[in-house]
Amino acid sequence: MNVVLDTSIFLGKFLYYFLESLFYKIIPKKKKDVTGEIVLITGAASGLGRLLAIKFARLGAILVLWDINEEGNMETCRMIKEKRDAKVFAYTCDCSNRQDVYRVADQVKKEVGNVTILINNAGVVTGREFLKTPDHMVERSFHINAMSHFWTCKAFLPAMLEANHGHLVCISSLAGIVGINGLSDYCASKFAACGFAESLYFELKLLQKSKIEITIVCPYFIKTGMFEGCLTKYPLLLPLLKQEYAAQSIVNAILEEQLYLIIPRFLHIALFLKQIISPNMMITMAEYLGMDISLASFIERQKLGEFQTKTERKQQ
Numbered sequence: 001m002n003v004v005l006d007t008s009i010f011l012g013k014f015l016y017y018f019l020e021s022l023f024y025k026i027i028p029k030k031k032k033d034v035t036g037e038i039v040l041i042t043g044a045a046s047g048l049g050r051l052l053a054i055k056f057a058r059l060g061a062i063l064v065l066w067d068i069n070e071e072g073n074m075e076t077c078r079m080i081k082e083k084r085d086a087k088v089f090a091y092t093c094d095c096s097n098r099q100d101v102y103r104v105a106d107q108v109k110k111e112v113g114n115v116t117i118l119i120n121n122a123g124v125v126t127g128r129e130f131l132k133t134p135d136h137m138v139e140r141s142f143h144i145n146a147m148s149h150f151w152t153c154k155a156f157l158p159a160m161l162e163a164n165h166g167h168l169v170c171i172s173s174l175a176g177i178v179g180i181n182g183l184s185d186y187c188a189s190k191f192a193a194c195g196f197a198e199s200l201y202f203e204l205k206l207l208q209k210s211k212i213e214i215t216i217v218c219p220y221f222i223k224t225g226m227f228e229g230c231l232t233k234y235p236l237l238l239p240l241l242k243q244e245y246a247a248q249s250i251v252n253a254i255l256e257e258q259l260y261l262i263i264p265r266f267l268h269i270a271l272f273l274k275q276i277i278s279p280n281m282m283i284t285m286a287e288y289l290g291m292d293i294s295l296a297s298f299i300e301r302q303k304l305g306e307f308q309t310k311t312e313r314k315q316q
C-alpha cells in the first residue's frame with residue numbers, strides 16, 4: 001500500500017481512538033447486561049471471589065464457583081441462595097492442578113453450560129524474602145497465580161470463540177506491574193498473569209474476535225486477609241483498599257469492558273513516573289511511600305495450613 005495513504009489511515013485511526021478514550025474518561029461507557037451469563041469465579045470461597053459472586057448473582061448472572069476450600073465455597077453458595085433465588089453451582093477444584101481444572105471444566109460444561117465470563121481470581125502469596133522461599137512455594141505461586149489461567153482459558157475459550165461472545169478476567173495485582181521486595185514469586189507470577197492476558201487480548205483482537213473482552217485487574221493491598229498485617233505509610237495517598245470498593249470497581253470495569261483496572265487511581269501517576277525516572281529516584285519514591293517496609297509485619301497465612309494443593313500434600 002502507498003506509504004502516504006497507509007500513514008494517513010494510521011493517524012486518522014490513532015486520533016479517533018484517542019478522542020474516543022478521552023470521551024469515555026468523561027462519560028462512562030454504558031454497562032453491559034449480564035443477566036443469564038454464566039460467570040465462573042475461581043477462588044470464590046472468600047475475599048474478593050466471594051464478593052464478586054454475590055454481586056454478579058445480584059445482577060442476574062448464573063454463578064459457577066470454584067475453590068480448593070470446599071467449606072468456604074459452599075458458604076458463598078449458601079450466602080447467595082439465602083438472599084435470592086439465584087442459580088449457583090459450587091465445585092471443588094484445585095486450580096493449580098491442570099488435570100483437575102480440565103476434569104471440573106468438563107463437568108461444568110455438561111451440568112451448567114458454556115461459561116461466558118471467566119474470572120481467574122484464585123491466588124496465594126508467600127511473602128518471604130527470595131532466598132527464604134522454598135522451591136515448592138515458588139512453584140505453588142506460579143501454578144495458582146499464573147498457570148491456572150492457561151488451563152481455565154484453554155477449557156472455556158473455544159466455546160467463546162465459537163459464539164464470538166465472552167469475557168476473560170485476570171485478577172492480577174499492582175505486584176503484577178511493579179516489583180516489590182519480599183514478593184519475588186508473587187510478583188513474577190502476577191507479571192506472568194498480566195503478560196498472558198495482555199498477549200491474549202492482542203491475539204483475539206487481531207483474530208477480529210472483537211466480541212471477546214479482556215479485563216486485567218491490578219489492585220494495591222485489599223483488606224481481605226491475604227496480606228494480613230501489611231501496612232501503608234500514607235493511607236491518604238495509598239490506602240489499603242476496602243473489599244467492597246475493590247469488588248465494586250472490578251464489577252464496573254467488567255460491565256464497562258475496560259481492559260485495565262488499576263486501583264487506587266493514584267498508582268497511574270506512580271506507574272507513569274516509573275517509566276521516566278532513574279532507578280535511584282524510584283527507590284527513593286518507594287521508600288517515601290513506605291513500599292519497602294509494607295511487608296515487614298506480614299502474617300503468613302500458610303502457617304495455618306490453609307489452601308494446601310495436591311502437590312503440596314504429596315511433598316509433605
Ligand SMILES: NC(=O)c1ccc[n+]([C@@H]2O[C@H](COP(=O)([O-])OP(=O)(O)OC[C@H]3O[C@@H](n4cnc5c(N)ncnc54)[C@H](O)[C@@H]3O)[C@@H](O)[C@H]2O)c1
Pocket residue numbers: 042043044045046047048049066067068069072093094095096097120121122123124144171172173174218219220221222223224225226227307309
Ligand atoms: N488481598 C489483596 O491485597 C490483593 C491485592 C491484589 C490482588 N489480589 C488478588 O486478588 C485475588 C483474590 O484474593 P483475596 O484477597 O480475595 O484473597 P483470599 O485468600 O481471600 O482468596 C483467594 C482464594 O483463592 C483460593 N485458592 C487458593 N489456592 C487455590 C487453588 N489451588 N485452587 C482453587 N482455589 C484456590 C482460596 O481458597 C481463596 O478462597 C488473588 O488472586 C490475589 O492475588 C489480592
